[in-house]
Every structure is written in C-alpha cells, then in structure tokens.
Amino acid sequence: MKQKTIQVTKPFLPDFDEYCREIKDLWESAWLTNGGEKHIAFEQALSEYLEVPFLSLFSNGHMALELAIAAFNLKGECITTPFTHCSTTNSIVRCGLKPVFCDVSEETGTIDPHRIVERITPKTSAIVATHVYGIPCDVEAIEQIAVQYGLKVIYDGAHAFGVRYKGKSIASYGDAVMFSCHATKVFHTIEGGITVFREEQYRKKANELLNFGYVDKEVITSVGVNARMNEFEAAMGLCNLRHFAEELEARRKVADCYREAFSGMPYVHMLKKPEETIGNYAYYPVFFRHPSKSRNEILAALREQGINGREYFHPLVNEMPCYLPEYGSETGHTPVAKKLAESVIALPMYGSLSVSEVERICNAVQKAMNL
Numbered sequence: 001m002k003q004k005t006i007q008v009t010k011p012f013l014p015d016f017d018e019y020c021r022e023i024k025d026l027w028e029s030a031w032l033t034n035g036g037e038k039h040i041a042f043e044q045a046l047s048e049y050l051e052v053p054f055l056s057l058f059s060n061g062h063m064a065l066e067l068a069i070a071a072f073n074l075k076g077e078c079i080t081t082p083f084t085h086c087s088t089t090n091s092i093v094r095c096g097l098k099p100v101f102c103d104v105s106e107e108t109g110t111i112d113p114h115r116i117v118e119r120i121t122p123k124t125s126a127i128v129a130t131h132v133y134g135i136p137c138d139v140e141a142i143e144q145i146a147v148q149y150g151l152k153v154i155y156d157g158a159h160a161f162g163v164r165y166k167g168k169s170i171a172s173y174g175d176a177v178m179f180s181c182h183a184t185k186v187f188h189t190i191e192g193g194i195t196v197f198r199e200e201q202y203r204k205k206a207n208e209l210l211n212f213g214y215v216d217k218e219v220i221t222s223v224g225v226n227a228r229m230n231e232f233e234a235a236m237g238l239c240n241l242r243h244f245a246e247e248l249e250a251r252r253k254v255a256d257c258y259r260e261a262f263s264g265m266p267y268v269h270m271l272k273k274p275e276e277t278i279g280n281y282a283y284y285p286v287f288f289r290h291p292s293k294s295r296n297e298i299l300a301a302l303r304e305q306g307i308n309g310r311e312y313f314h315p316l317v318n319e320m321p322c323y324l325p326e327y328g329s330e331t332g333h334t335p336v337a338k339k340l341a342e343s344v345i346a347l348p349m350y351g352s353l354s355v356s357e358v359e360r361i362c363n364a365v366q367k368a369m370n371l
C-alpha cells in the first residue's frame with residue numbers, strides 16, 4: 001500500500017472554537033479592518049513578545065519589507081544576499097535601489113561580513129540581509145560595518161520570528177527587521193507581516209505608506225499603497241501567539257530526531273547557528289554533497305517515496321530571469337551561495353510531524369542516497 005505523502009510544511013491551526021471565540025466580537029462591532037480592536041491587541045501582544053516598544057503590521061511580509069525600505073527613503077545601492085526569497089531583492093528594486101549581491105558564509109548561509117566590505121562603494125546606502133532559515137546574520141559585525149560606513153541595516157527576518165540571540169529578541173538588532181506571517185511560516189496570521197523599527201520616525205512613515213500615504217483625513221504627503229492587516233488576520237495572530245511556545249517545542253523535538261539520524265551520515269551537511277542562539281526550527285535544510293548523485297536525483301527519489309522536500313532556496317535570486325540580464329555578469333561574486341543553492345533540500349518541518357514520520361523521512365533519505 002502506498003503511504004500518505006508527507007508535505008514539506010503544514011500550517012499550525014488553533015482549535016476551531018478558540019478562533020471562533022476570538023472573532024465573535026467582530027460580528028458585534030462590524031469593524032473588520034483599518035486598525036480595529038484585534039489589530040491593537042495583536043500589536044500590543046507582539047511588542048511584549050518581541051520585547052520592542054513599537055512595530056507595524058502589514059498585509060504580508062513582502063509589503064512589510066518593501067515599505068520598511070521605502071520608509072528610510074534611501075538612494076543608490078543596497079548590499080544584499082542572493083540566497084533568499086526573491087521578495088528580498090524585489091523590495092530593494094521596487095524602491096528604486098540597485099541590489100549589489102554579496103556572498104554568504106558556508107557555515108551559516110547568511111551574508112558574509114568580510115565580503116560586504118569588498119562590495120561597498122560611495123553609492124552604498126544600506127545592507128539588506130536575510131536571517132535565512134531563522135539563522136541570525138552576524139549582527140554584530142554588520143552593525144560595526146554600518147556604523148563605520150554610515151549605512152542603514154534592514155533585516156529580512158521572514159523566517160526568524162521567535163529567534164533569540166545573546167539573550168535578546170532577534171527583533172532588537174538592525175534599524176528594521178521584517179517577520180513574515182504567511183501561512184507557511186513558523187508563526188502566521190494566514191497572510192501578514194510585521195516590521196520592527198528601531199526609531200519611531202520610520203515606523204510612523206511606514207504606517208503612512210501602508211495606508212495610501214494618509215497622515216491625516218485630508219492630507220496625503222507620500223505615494224502610499226494599501227497594505228493593511230485585517231481584523232481576522234490579527235485574531236488568528238492572537239490565537240497562534242498563545243500556542244507559539246508549544247509549536248516551538250514540538251518543532252524542537254522534530255529537529256532533534258533529524259539531527260540524531262543525520263549525525264555521522266556521509267555527504268549530509270547542516271548549517272550552524274551562531275553560538276548563543278535560540279532557534280525557531282522554522283525549516284530543516286539539508287545540504288547534499290554526494291559524489292555521484294545530484295540534489296535533483298535525491299529530491300526525485302524522495303518524492304518517489306512520498307516525501308515532498310523542496311529546493312529552498314534555488315535558484316539564486318541573481319540567476320532568476322528577471323535579474324540575470326543585469327546581474328548575471330556578477331554571479332561570480334557569489335560562489336558559496338551557488339554551492340548552497342545547488343545542494344539544498346528543505347525537509348518536511350512542522351510541529352505536528354510525528355516521530356514515526358520523521359523516521360520514515362530519514363530512511364527515505366538513506367535509501368535515496370543508496371547507502
């Protein structure tokens with residue numbers, strides 16, 4: 001009998017009745033969006049959880065990042081990573097900035113601070129780096145470079161909700177950090193995004209931009225959009241935040257099972273978190289360096305056995321058709337990122353994955369490699 005396919009991810013859902021209780025008030029007030037009661041409560045709960053004084057909520061992670069970059073009103077070039085979702089680069093380009101691709105560290109997959117310095121020019125105005133798979137960037141080295149060269153630091157923390165570094169929330173590093181609350185992310189509001197700003201003036205600007213540019217009922221001072229989070233999404237966020245610690249604990253157990261199975265298995269590599277990091281187990285990326293089997297062959301052999309892994313992230317952003325003509329000549333700057341992108345398979349990772357399912361996945365990996 002063919003076994004059920006294991007998907008790469010499965011959104012966490014609160015108890016149906018709990019969500020119904022949370023949205024019941026909305027039927028009474030008929031206030032469905034535009035910063036209602038749920039939005040206010042969710043902002044407050046998040047600022048406590050993330051240990052920051054203020055933040056903004058958005059319709060999705062992409063808009064949260066794009067409008068964060070827009071709020072700084074930057075010009076010129078942004079140093080960024082190609083080993084990320086295209087949303088990171090698209091946000092930079094849609095703000096009229098030129099992305100300058102910088103290589104990543106082979107150990108962590110995050111932007112390599114030594115390479116950043118080589119790519120700085122008089123036109124550089126910011127570093128837009130991704131806490132890829134929830135692994136914190138080298139935030140201290142990046143901060144030092146930013147101070148030295150007068151650059152803004154904006155983190156794409158789409159994967160990093162709940163991560164802690166050196167005893168502090170990951171939200172406390174950088175001029176701004178975005179968290180995606182998409183259904184497939186570790187913490188979600190169905191669709192949604194959060195940006196934490198270090199300085200209030202930029203949050204204020206982002207709040208104007210996400211509401212068409214209104215500063216007052218009749219005053220529009222910037223060309224904004226509609227990127228508001230609605231009340232149903234905020235209500236989902238309130239429910240999911242209550243259960244987030246349980247979800248993290250369940251994911252930690254899955255990660256422990258994987259680690260045990262893969263430790264000592266040849267040709268299988270994992271990234272390392274910097275020391276003093278408390279991770280969120282958002283993904284389980286594995287890098288295959290088999291001498292005769294390509295990543296795609298291993299992926300196909302896994303699918304054959306009902307395991308849906310995913311080549312996340314592949315291709316590199318600087319090799320996507322929309323960027324290749326302009327940036328293709330620069331892909332030589334990012335060989336490490338290329339090596340990671342060509343060998344990665346993100347294995348299934350979600351809290352409700354059972355021990356026996358993880359065992360099935362690990363056996364399938366072993367079989368796919370013909371060990």
Ligand SMILES: *Cc1c(COP(=O)(O)O)cnc(C)c1O
Nearest residue numbers: 060061062085087158180181182
């Ligand atoms: C998911 C993701 C985004 C975009 O977030 P959405 O909420 O889907 O708009 C941006 N950057 C990275 C790294 C992501 O994984």
